[in-house]
Amino acid sequence: MLENSLRRAIDNTQLLLLYQPQIDLVSGELVGVEALVRWRHSDLGLIAPERFIPVAEESDLIERVGEWVLNQACRQASDWLARGHVFGRMAVNVACRQYHRQGMVPVVERALAATGLHAEALELEVTETLLMEEMSLVVEQMCALKELGVRLSIDDFGTGYSSLAYLKALPVGKLKIDRSFVRDIPGAPDDMAISSAIIALANSLQMQVVAEGVENQAQADFLLRAGCRHAQGFLFSEPLSPEAFENYLRLEPRARLPD
CATH class of the missing domain: 3.20.20.450 (EAL domain)
Structure with missing residues (x-):
């Protein structure tokens, strides 16, 4: 159907x-x-x-x-x-x-x-x-x-069963931490360890790293301390219609192109 x-x-x-x-x-x-x-x-x-x-x-x-x-x-x-x-x-x-x-x-x-x-x-x-x-x-x-x-x-990095060896063969500039590893931070030591490892890996390879599903300030604070510079999630904004996002663009600090 x-x-x-x-x-x-x-x-x-x-x-x-x-x-x-x-x-x-x-x-x-x-x-x-x-x-x-x-x-x-x-x-x-x-x-x-x-x-x-x-x-x-x-x-x-x-x-x-x-x-x-x-x-x-x-x-x-x-x-x-x-x-x-x-x-x-x-x-x-x-x-x-x-x-x-x-x-x-x-x-x-x-x-x-x-x-x-x-x-x-x-x-x-x-x-x-x-x-x-x-x-x-x-x-x-x-x-x-x-x-x-x-x-x-x-996207959804860390959820697959892949070898890290492929990272050096791919022209990839960014890793995105899956929301499943962010959801229970800071109360889940395993998720904190996995997120920190992904961030460290990305930084060592000179890749950007973005955390998905950030919903509260405690999660954002932990990710920033761990070395994650960029994030998305309900803490900042829910997904918006084109009209609502245009209003967001008018109100929020001016955007910049990421490095």
């Missing part, structure tokens, strides 16, 4: 993007924004991606959903920049099968050309699962994307 409804949803523009800011924990400045897809179902209401993305991945719909998300995010970013809003980089999640079946390079090139967005303003997030499924194919495409100027990051 969901698969058939999702197919109609793509055609009937029932998908939408929300935008969550990424914040510098020291200065409070905006350093980036992540585009998050939602499905506005006529009967079921707003459906989170955890429910429908797996359905899309098991069918032939994930390429269509992924390309729509990328184009919409690039279009919105280009529009904000044209009106003088600065937000760092626009981060977009990429599904495994987008790399395997379509190849991401031509998809990204089309999106940038169609929207006029500069590649330097775009960041693609991939998961460890994707990286380990077909390493040689992914590395080749990621290198080509970096040549375009697109920034690449590993």
Whole structure:
């Protein structure tokens, strides 16, 4: 039922993007924004991606959903920049099968050309699962994307079963600490140890590190002490509609492009 409804949803523009800011924990400045897809179902209401993305991945719909998300995010970013809003980089999640079946390079090139967005303003997030499924194919495409100027990051880092050896082979500039390791900080010693290890690894490799799911000041304080400079989560803002995010841009400290 969901698969058939999702197919109609793509055609009937029932998908939408929300935008969550990424914040510098020291200065409070905006350093980036992540585009998050939602499905506005006529009967079921707003459906989170955890429910429908797996359905899309098991069918032939994930390429269509992924390309729509990328184009919409690039279009919105280009529009904000044209009106003088600065937000760092626009981060977009990429599904495994987008790399395997379509190849991401031509998809990204089309999106940038169609929207006029500069590649330097775009960041693609991939998961460890994707990286380990077909390493040689992914590395080749990621290198080509970096040549375009697109920034690449590993999402949900620490949740996969991968070898750390792949990090030196990938043109990746950022690791994102999964919210499952942040949720119980500072009351969970194991999560604190894992988060600290990821931060130390990223810093030693001269990568940026971003913590997801930061909901309270105690979590932010611990992460900053551990060496994590950037974070996103409800402590700073829930995911916002395009209109609400534009208001946020007017009110918050001016953004800067992360190093």
